[in-house]
Each structure stands twice: as C-alpha cells, then as structure tokens.
Amino acid sequence: MLLHFTKMHGLGNDFMVVDLITQRLRLRDDQVRILADRHEGIGFDQLLIVEPPTDPDMDFRYRIFNADGSEVENCGNGARCFARFVLDQRLTHKREIHVETAGGPLILKVENDGRVRVDMGVPRFEPGALPFEANRDRPSHDLIVDGETLEISVVSLGNPHAVLRIDTLGVETLDDAPVARLGPAIERHPRFPKRVNVGFMHIVSRREIRLRVFERGSGETRACGTGACAAVATGIRQGLLDASVQVHLPGGELTIDWAGGESHLFMTGPATRVFDGRIVIS
C-alpha cells in the first residue's frame, strides 16, 4: 500500500501529516512506531491524521499519535501545521478552520503573515482533568521523585502537563535544568495514570519565559505548543506572568495570550512544510 504524506514542523517539533480523507486506510500502532523511527522510517515526533469530522459543525477531525504509537488528545504545534496542510492540499478554502480532537474543539486561524493563531479552549487545572492523583486543585503540588520533593503545577490543554519552575530546582539557566533525569521520571510517575508532558520553565520577566519540554511519548522536543500554553497558564495563575507572554523554546518563539478564568487561551506561531513523500506500508 502506497501512503502519501507531507513532512512538516512547528519550530522544529516535526510531523508526518497524512490525509485520510482522500486516502482510505488505517494505521496500526506498530506501523506508527516504525514510521516514527528516524533510521528505519520517516522519523517524526508526532503523526498527524486528517479525517472527516464526526460532528457536522466541524470541518475536520484531527488525530495525533506520538512516536511511541500512543494516540493523544492535542498537539499545539501540530494544529498550526494541520491548518497549513488542509489549505495547501485544497481540502478547504477557509482561513478559519474548526477541528475536533480527542481533547476538545480547536479553532485554527491562518493570518496574513502566514502564522497560525489557535484558540486552544480553556485551560483546566482540576487534577481529574489530566488525570493527576491529588485530593484537590491547587496552584502547585508536591511530587516526590526518587526521594526528592519537587514543586509542580498541573494543567490540561486537552492533554496533560506538569510544569516546573527552574528556580524551584536551584538552577539558574535552562541549560542546567535536569530535563533528561526528571523528564522521564515525572512522565511515568504513578500519580499520572495516563503519563504526562513535563515542562521546565525559566521566568525571564512577566512577559517572557524560556521553556524546555520533555514530551509524553516522544521525549524532549525542540518545541511543544501545548507545553508553551501550559507553562504560561500556570504562571499566570500563580500571578507571575501577564496576559500576553513570549515563549522562547529551543526551536523558536510562540506568543501565548490568556486573560485567565474561563476565557479561552490563544497560541500564535509558524507552520513549516518541508517536503512531500510516499512510502510503501505493509
């Protein structure tokens, strides 16, 4: 079976994008893992699938699979690439695209400068939304990892995020943040039954942060859109950030806007198409 795809990225967070509207096939988890392999397959952080909507009010269904084959609820960098892809493939002519995801609806707006502004919905802090095992919602929680007590904030953007401020880890720069050690340990911590994405945030000012993210199911990526949203939302909730924040990730910059409470959070950034390809899958 020949599978047509497009390779894209959002700030270096890279994707294989597949249109399953004009191509009718199903991909198994083991096939996703092989396709994700950077030596034996295409290589990607996530696979993004374009399908017809199940909800008639939506334009598309947007499905996301991590490199380990796990299907997940949301991918922010991927949402921007999704918008670019469906326009380039002429699957729509709309510049405001409504998509359904397992984590809830998203509205993708392609702006005149080519950047995409995504309405990410309302951040959810209650532990049950992730899920995270805790007796109540609070701005930060203690989490014991390998005998060390860490201070984490938790939030769901449809997908689960734990955010640590590096000042609570006794390091001054992100380069010194123990991402390789704490990322996997928190990702798989038993208090996160569905695992979790782990953000390491350096607050530069009330309008600027630097961020690294160890992603659930993919490891550290060069950027994480929902991770940027999560870090800013937890920072605003703790009174440490203003309502519009520039997020510096290893792969580039995102702008996150959130007025707090039940208002919707917005993420704005680029989407890049790299190449089209075809691959035989068995």
Ligand SMILES: N[C@H](CCC[C@H](N)C(=O)O)C(=O)O
């Ligand atoms: N690893 C994430 C999915 C991809 C998120 C990230 N690539 C983004 O841009 O939001 C998860 O398991 O929830």
